[in-house]
């Protein structure tokens with residue numbers, strides 16, 4: 001930093017250094033100058049006249065030449081179309097910056113000033129400088145003016161903001177602008193006086209990470225009074241004339257990512273000071289649940305304030321505490337759950353349940369044509385595997401269950417299900433070729449040992465391709481048939497890019513999608529699509545929990561912000577991504593069983609947050625019919641290779657979805673965003689539909705027939721099996737935490753839930769408890785639910801505690817922990 005040039009120094013700052021008439025004196029001084037006509041229309045000469053007054057007559061609290069230069073350089077780089085300054089005083093910074101904005105091609109400069117006399121001085125000098133066409137002076141308190149300008153539509157967004165007013169209001173006004181989306185990715189902030197007199201709360205805020213800001217937002221402290229770190233002089237600087245003004249309390253937007261740095265310089269009096277330059281480079285929604293909670297919070301004040309999830313940056317202690325609390329919760333509910341368990345056993349003795357009676361009936365000697373088969377279901381630790389195992393059991397078959405489990409520790413809930421005749425541990429694939437072979441071999445061994453007729457693969461995403469390998473191996477070496485695609489089909493459906501290409505080749509709609517293997521390519525595509533106004537989401541092609549759920553909409557308004565966002569992603573040939581068009585509307589998911597290209601069972605439902613609630617769409621609704629037709633066309637495209645579970649995630653344009661509710665025959669444009677060539681948890685909706693087994697799964701063992709599509713003239717079209725009285729599904733452990741425990745804890749916080757909000761959640765919980773069905777619990781097979789909450793999860797939490805594994809979310813139904 002260059003030395004301060006004493007020759008330019010303003011006069012000494014006095015005890016009273018403003019609002020003592022010097023501002024009007026300045027006006028007389030400037031307008032009284034002999035060369036006033038020469039000055040008129042020339043911003044630099046007006047500034048020189050102001051500087052002359054401040055050097056030779058009285059000190060003025062202007063930004064001054066040195067710090068002013070930092071900001072004008074920034075203006076020529078950022079080229080803001082709209083710039084706002086908070087605190088205009090006599091118009092020095094306003095004239096300096098508005099001139100720079102005009103030279104950079106900008107259109108509007110708002111100077112917000114609370115004092116009407118100062119405002120009049122600004123307007124007069126701005127007019128003298130010839131900048132009135134660009135500058136609008138707004139009189140009033142900054143927060144009030146910002147809100148008014150926003151409401152009347154005058155100020156929707158700023159490209160640059162200069163903060164130079166009441167020091168405690170820097171942070172609160174910034175948060176207000178974030179909340180109103182006036183400050184968004186691309187906005188650049190310049191804050192004056194961060195050294196003299198200093199502004200610790202503001203610096204702390206703009207230098208915090210998203211995780212820190214989320215945490216602070218959750219603590220939501222009272223910000224209506226100046227922070228205690230401001231000295232009395234600063235906190236009461238304007239108290240003389242202005243009545244005590246409460247600071248604005250705003251939520252802000254903690255998801256905004258800032259890059260901030262201090263540039264040291266001098267006050268015009270020579271006192272060292274600095275300007276903090278802060279660029280908003282993006283929005284971080286990496287934790288989708290937090291994001292959803294946040295969106296909900298901002299738009300619907302009646303919805304719960306879900307606590308922020310822990311992230312990788314959260315302390316080890318916070319993660320450890322989270323695990324300990326959940327283990328304690330399991331202990332707390334142990335007596336009640338054990339009572340429910342034994343009560344269920346007692347009832348079982350007294351009452352014949354439809355499920356078990358059905359099994360007894362089909363297996364009785366009177367049913368001559370029934371031949372029980374041996375069915376292997378892999379993935380019985382997850383709800384979907386458990387549901388299928390139980391359905392095969394009800395249908396009278398012998399069920400062998402398998403899943404990953406540590407040696408000698410029977411922790412998976414499916415292991416203890418009454419529906420399972422024998423349980424086997426699978427070798428976990430580890431990404432290596434040997435690991436995959438070990439996994440396939442372990443399935444083959446079970447098939448041989450148990451003489452399995454049908455293998456129903458219900459595994460998770462991590463072994464998707466290995467299941468394809470196991471199918472090829474088993475069908476080649478044994479007589480066992482598999483409800484599973486071969487490797488090529490699995491890969492084609494599983495991998496986002498090939499799925500999109502294949503869907504396009506079938507003439508079906510897909511959201512605009514680009515495969516991205518470099519940052520340059522991402523930026524090129526985003527700039528190409530900018531004129532169309534479409535927004536895109538960047539999705540990693542493989543599995544990476546740390547970037548899963550990043551819903552940042554790209555491109556940002558400013559090219560530099562888009563660049564900054566993309567620069568943080570790891571993109572390369574070996575880590576490819578896709579840019580997928582964002583469709584604004586509801587999401588739906590489907591589950592189907594396909595046998596040789598024919599859809600044998602089908603259900604569709606709205607995609608609930610975290611996929612923890614399921615409610616089937618009526619099969620005759622237009623949305624369900626459209627999704628079925630899509631699935632049928634897909635399955636029929638390659639009958640030979642289409643035997644397996646097939647589920648899609650669809651987006652539907654909001655208006656289409658609304659119209660579809662009124663018109664059952666409407667043809668809806670579906671945007672498939674993902675295909676999962678495996679069972680979906682929505683299979684739980686078939687819980688009371690055991691005929692899906694005979695009509696669907698067992699047909700895999702039959703001789704092939706020619707399938708006929710819905711709508712064709714073929715009289716032999718057999719509609720798929722839909723869930724019977726599907727009911728609505730939830731998982732009690734999940735809802736107990738999100739609808740009871742968290743809202744109750746939130747009640748105890750200062751800015752937490754109100755009683756009304758909390759009771760709304762309790763009401764939801766009670767509704768689910770009495771009228772919905774738990775995805776794991778069955779009165780005739782109660783042990784898996786008990787095992788899930790008192791063996792499986794406590795084991796996982798204890799393991800995380802011992803191994804320091806940091807997780808942000810868990811999915812009770814798939815038993816997956818999402819690392820962070």
Ligand SMILES: C[S@@+](CC[C@H](N)C(=O)[O-])C[C@H]1O[C@@H](n2cnc3c(N)ncnc32)[C@H](O)[C@@H]1O
Nearest residue numbers: 062063087089092093113114141142164165166
């Ligand atoms: C340091 S001076 C601004 C100097 C000016 N930016 C310059 O460099 O030429 C601060 C100004 O902010 C104004 N101010 C203080 N609190 C304000 C508020 N809440 N809203 C708007 N203006 C405010 C004061 O009246 C004062 O004129």
